Amino acid sequence: xxxxxxxxxxxxxxxxxxxxxxxxxxxxxxxxxxxxxxxxxxxxxxxxxxxxxxxxxxxxxxxxxxxxxxxxxxxxxxxxxxxxxxxxxxxxxxxxxxxxxxxxxxxxxxxxxxxxxxxxxxxxxxxxxxxxxxxxxxxxxxxxxxxxxxxxxxxxxxxxxxxxxxxxxxxxxxxxxxxxxxxxxxxxxxxxxxxxxxxxxxxxxxxxxxxxxxxxxxxxxxxxxxxxxxxxxxxxxxxxxxxxxxxxxxxxxxxxxxx
Amino acid sequence: xxxxxxxxxxxxxxxxxxxxxxxxxxxxxxxxxxxxxxxxxxxxxxxxxxxxxxxxxxxxxxxxxxxxxxxxxxxxxxxxxxxxxxxxxxxxxxxxxxxxxxxxxxxxxxxxxxxxxxxxxxxxxxxxxxxxxxxxxxxxxxxxxxxxxxxxxxxxxxxxxx
Numbered sequence: 001x002x003x004x005x006x007x008x009x010x011x012x013x014x015x016x017x018x019x020x021x022x023x024x025x026x027x028x029x030x031x032x033x034x035x036x037x038x039x040x041x042x043x044x045x046x047x048x049x050x051x052x053x054x055x056x057x058x059x060x061x062x063x064x065x066x067x068x069x070x071x072x073x074x075x076x077x078x079x080x081x082x083x084x085x086x087x088x089x090x091x092x093x094x095x096x097x098x099x100x101x102x103x104x105x106x107x108x109x110x111x112x113x114x115x116x117x118x119x120x121x122x123x124x125x126x127x128x129x130x131x132x133x134x135x136x137x138x139x140x141x142x143x144x145x146x147x148x149x150x151x152x153x154x155x156x157x158x159x160x161x162x163x164x165x166x167x168x169x170x171x172x173x174x175x176x177x178x179x180x181x182x183x184x185x186x187x188x189x190x191x192x193x194x195x196x197x198x199x200x201x202x203x204x205x206x207x208x209x210x211x212x213x214x215x216x217x218x219x220x221x222x223x224x225x226x227x228x229x230x231x232x233x234x235x236x237x238x239x240x241x242x243x244x245x246x247x248x249x250x251x252x253x254x255x256x257x258x259x
Numbered sequence: 260x261x262x263x264x265x266x267x268x269x270x271x272x273x274x275x276x277x278x279x280x281x282x283x284x285x286x287x288x289x290x291x292x293x294x295x296x297x298x299x300x301x302x303x304x305x306x307x308x309x310x311x312x313x314x315x316x317x318x319x320x321x322x323x324x325x326x327x328x329x330x331x332x333x334x335x336x337x338x339x340x341x342x343x344x345x346x347x348x349x350x351x352x353x354x355x356x357x358x359x360x361x362x363x364x365x366x367x368x369x370x371x372x373x374x375x376x377x378x379x380x381x382x383x384x385x386x387x388x389x390x391x392x393x394x395x396x397x398x399x400x401x402x403x404x405x406x407x408x409x410x411x412x413x414x415x416x417x418x419x420x421x
Contacts, residue, residue, distance in 0.1 A: 071311065106388040107304045107380075124335045124395075126402045132360070132373060133334045133393040178335045 041188035049184035053151040053167075054078050056099060056189070060144035062112040063103050063195040072195040073103030075117075079188045080152040082122075082162060083180030094130075096120045096164045096176040098150050100142055103195060116142060118166045120176040125160070137173055154182050297322045297412045298350070300387050305352035305380060308389075312378060317356030320412040321403065324350055327391075330381045332405030334393035349390070350382040351406060360394050377401045 042049075056076050063074060077099035084093030097119050104113035116137035124131050142148065151167035155175065162182045166174040301322055309317045323330075330351040360373040376398045381391035395401055403409055 105392075107308055107382070108386070108388050122335060124402075126335075127395070127400055129399055130396045131334050131393050132396065134391065136390045138390065 041186060041190075049080070049187055050154040050182060051151070052078065052080050052153075052184060052187040053149065054189045055147055055149050058100055058114070058142050058144050058146045058148065062114075065112070067195040068103050068112050071103070071105050073101050073105075074191065074193040074195050075099055075101035076191055077189065078150045078152060079186075080164065080184040081186045081188075082164070082184060084185060094120075094122050094180040096152055096166065096179065098137075098152060098166045098168070100148065104136060114142060116140075116148070116168060118174055118176075120179075122176065122178045123160070123180070124178065135174060137168060140169075152184075152187075154184075158182050295410070297410070301350050301352060301382065302412055304382070304387070304389070305354050308380060309354045309356055309358070309378065312358040312360055312394075314356035314358055317354045317414075319355045320414065321353040321409050322351065322412055323406050323409045324348070324384065325406050325408070327381065329406050330379075331391070333379050333401060333403055334391075334395075348384050350384055351409075352380045352382070353401070353403060353409070354378050354380070358394070 056078075059076070063072065067073075077097050079095055079097045081093060081095040084095070098117070100114065100116050102112055102114050104115045104117065106113055117134060118137060119132070119134040121130060121132045123129070149167075149169050151165075151170075153165045153167065155163045155165045157163050157177075157179075159181055161177070162179045163175050163177045164179050165172050166176065297320075302320060305320050305322070306315075306317070309315065309320075325348075327347050327349050330349055333351075333353065355377050358375050358378055360375070373394055373396050375394055375396045377395040379391075379393040379395070379401075380389055382389055
């Protein structure tokens with residue numbers, strides 16, 4: 001009888017351990033709004049910024065299947081804002097962006113998709129509202145270690161109807177129309193990340209966007225950012241730091257997270 | 260009721276049925292049997308995507324087999340350079356409902372969560388992969404006149420031409 005009680009006690013203890021262990025090992029729910037940035041940016045009110053270019057090196061490091069299934073991503077991006085100011089709450093922001101991303105959502109499978117892309121937010125006069133659009137650039141296919149030239153250029157038009165060109169490796173790949181202005185209110189380049197497994201991560205996996213250039217209005221290219229960005233998270237908790245070497249005064253780096 | 264009344268009623272109903280049949284026969288596009296059906300994968304993916312953006316019971320799904328130049332007119336006429344990527348065949352699905360987009364690749368300032376009533380998806384007809392995505396913020400009309408033969412997938416099970 002005593003043996004049976006002891007056996008039952010051991011079994012109950014084992015069950016309790018299993019429950020506690022199971023709870024401890026259960027996947028932790030992540031916040032929907034996880035998002036961090038590590039960028040270098042420049043904002044001006046003048047009309048010089050009608051051309052911006054950078055070269056970016058595609059970094060290795062896939063995001064996890066769990067991140068891909070949850071539509072999380074990591075992207076290395078060049079932005080040109082045609083409207084809006086440096087704030088997280090401006091609903092009037094309009095921009096065009098291009099770069100590469102891991103975690104492109106294809107609706108097919110859950111693989112970590114690495115691809116070039118471009119995107120835009122602009123006002124649709126015919127519908128009277130804003131639209132945000134993402135476009136995949138399927139060719140050329142890219143892989144870790146590739147260096148890509150990305151350029152955004154005002155092509156034609158003015159206030160509320162300007163058209164911007166998106167160039168990859170010197171070739172125009174798309175046009176974004178109905179943009180707010182013929183110049184960029186600000187430009188920025190760097191990382192945007194929502195993936196909890198995003199490899200902002202370490203000294204070998206960093207932003208490496210260089211030779212960021214802009215042109216004088218109607219003139220030739222001048223003034224470069226010879227940046228060597230180092231953006232990384234600390235202890236896997238998504239703390240973003242930046243360190244840029246500069247050949248041009250006035251720019252600043254920016255990191256931000258909203259979780 | 261007199262017998263004459265019932266005879267008159269039968270004649271009126273008969274004439275109405277005859278006229279109705281003629282009208283339907285002269286407008287075959289209103290018949291679901293005359294419309295091509297949306298590919299099963301397209302509606303499945305569009306409905307699944309709608310659910311992922313917060314509405315598992317969208318009010319409507321429109322679709323067409325068209326080309327990328329026509330499909331992109333809906334989001335404001337952003338066109339791919341003809342020399343680099345000529346207009347290619349694609350499927351487009353336009354879903355209406357109540358959506359939230361928390362996964363947008365926002366600007367460097369972190370565009371806050373978007374809400375809207377329309378999403379456009381563009382798919383490669385061969386791989387079935389989504390290539391483009393447009394999220395229409397707020398509520399209101401969306402001009403889809405640039406897409407010929409856009410058809411509404413009746414969520415109860417039949418198609419009709421818009």
